[in-house]
Amino acid sequence: MGKVLITGGCGFIGSHLAYRLSELGYQVIVVDNLVTGSLDNINPREINFFECDILGDQFDEIVKFFRPDYIFHLAAQANVSESIRNFLYDAQINILGTLKVIELSRKYNIKKIVFASSSAVYGQPKYLPIDTSHKADPLSPYGVSKYASEHYLKLAKKLFGIDFTILRYGNVYGPMQNTKAEGGVVAIFSSAISKNVPPIIFGDGEQTRDFVFVGDIVSANIAALKLGGGQILNVSSGKPVSINQLFQHIKSISNSQSEPIYKEERKGDIKHSELCIKETTQILQWAPSVELKEGLFKTLNFYNK
Numbered sequence: 215m216g217k218v219l220i221t222g223g224c225g226f227i228g229s230h231l232a233y234r235l236s237e238l239g240y241q242v243i244v245v246d247n248l249v250t251g252s253l254d255n256i257n258p259r260e261i262n263f264f265e266c267d268i269l270g271d272q273f274d275e276i277v278k279f280f281r282p283d284y285i286f287h288l289a290a291q292a293n294v295s296e297s298i299r300n301f302l303y304d305a306q307i308n309i310l311g312t313l314k315v316i317e318l319s320r321k322y323n324i325k326k327i328v329f330a331s332s333s334a335v336y337g338q339p340k341y342l343p344i345d346t347s348h349k350a351d352p353l354s355p356y357g358v359s360k361y362a363s364e365h366y367l368k369l370a371k372k373l374f375g376i377d378f379t380i381l382r383y384g385n386v387y388g389p390m391q392n393t394k395a396e397g398g399v400v401a402i403f404s405s406a407i408s409k410n411v412p413p414i415i416f417g418d419g420e421q422t423r424d425f426v427f428v429g430d431i432v433s434a435n436i437a438a439l440k441l442g443g444g445q446i447l448n449v450s451s452g453k454p455v456s457i458n459q460l461f462q463h464i465k466s467i468s469n470s471q472s473e474p475i476y477k478e479e480r481k482g483d484i485k486h487s488e489l490c491i492k493e494t495t496q497i498l499q500w501a502p503s504v505e506l507k508e509g510l511f512k513t514l515n516f517y518n519k
């Protein structure tokens with residue numbers, strides 16, 4: 215099947231991807247410095263794991279030794295608030311980290327980079343659903359660093375012929391998501407309800423998001439290995455729900471009597487977000503397959519354990 219290297223493979227999404235690729239018969243190499251990821255997410259007896267910073271020299275040694283065919287680049291500073299607190303750190307990990315992946319891909323003839331970008335590149339939506347022709351106008355350094363990385367990938371293809379697919383994820387949820395993670399509202403609600411703590415909703419709860427189950431993000435990544443190339447694609451469920459509806463689903467699945475606490479709307483929060491996935495379904499021959507209730511059920515089972 216081939217060799218794949220996953221940066222950030224001990225994180226929430228990367229670990230799911232590592233297991234699915236391994237089940238499919240790929241030789242999987244995970245590189246992660248465990249800054250937010252955890253060894254609870256992957257078993258080093260099953261997956262080749264290297265504790266290593268993508269900005270460090272050891273990363274070069276690993277790529278040189280394994281010579282992967284493909285790199286999934288997921289390692290990132292993925293916290294929007296942290297990016298606002300610390301522009302420099304965000305840019306170091308997200309921009310220089312991507313440049314390092316590009317440099318090594320050039321040096322060791324990697325066939326393709328599949329890059330984890332974000333709907334954060336769009337900023338305030340001008341229309342819904344947001345397609346990839348929508349103007350990118352990020353509202354945070356995190357969005358800027360993802361957008362800058364996308365540009366470097368496009369240039370690397372033009373200048374050195376390194377193929378890529380950029381996947382702009384919507385709001386991803388599922389088992390193993392860190393409850394401290396930015397935007398991980400499903401993880402935060404599920405964890406709070408399982409501990410009998412009332413979850414907090416910022417604003418009136420009528421803001422909408424199209425949550426996508428992590429398994430669907432994984433299948434889009436895997437489809438992107440062989441299909442398409444040189445494109446930017448949205449990956450989400452395309453089915454928006456309000457935060458109030460989301461809470462009610464979680465509450466009913468978990469038979470909870472819990473009620474949320476409403477707090478003042480957070481500055482800069484987007485009211486409605488929904489990605490258009492039409493192009494992605496065509497190019498990757500992919501479609502989200504996990505309905506929200508099913509995905510929430512799986513996620514709640516995880517937090518109840």
Ligand SMILES: NC(=O)c1ccc[n+]([C@@H]2O[C@H](COP(=O)([O-])OP(=O)(O)OC[C@H]3O[C@@H](n4cnc5c(N)ncnc54)[C@H](O)[C@@H]3O)[C@@H](O)[C@H]2O)c1
Nearest residue numbers: 222224225226227247248249250251267268289290330386
């Ligand atoms: N979770 C979402 O809803 C979401 C939405 C859009 C985009 N994304 C993107 O998807 C990717 C994965 O996100 P996630 O939610 O799994 O986050 P995560 O924090 O769980 O995973 C990121 C991983 O990268 C590792 N890492 C960070 N800096 C590193 C470095 N310098 N060297 C090596 N490893 C490093 C962390 O330890 C962690 O395991 C990120 O690029 C993120 O920006 C996530």
